[in-house]
Amino acid sequence: xxxxxxxxxxxxxxxxxxxxxxxxxxxxxxxxxxxxxxxxxxxxxxxxxxxxxxxxxxxxx
Numbered sequence: 167x168x169x170x171x172x173x174x175x176x177x178x179x180x181x182x183x184x185x186x187x188x189x190x191x192x193x194x195x196x197x198x199x200x201x202x203x204x205x206x207x208x209x210x211x212x213x214x215x216x217x218x219x220x221x222x223x224x225x226x227x
Contacts, residue, residue, distance in 0.1 A: 185192050199207065
């Protein structure tokens, strides 16, 4: 359970750092995301989730 909480905290820290360093870039990225169809966002999310699971499997395996 501590590994899961550590991973969540790291994800929050990385996202917070991006917003702190590049606030205008993040706003532009969110505006672009608003124009994308839901199917594209869903497919991108699934691809990123699969990549994340694959990386964890390689590192932990």
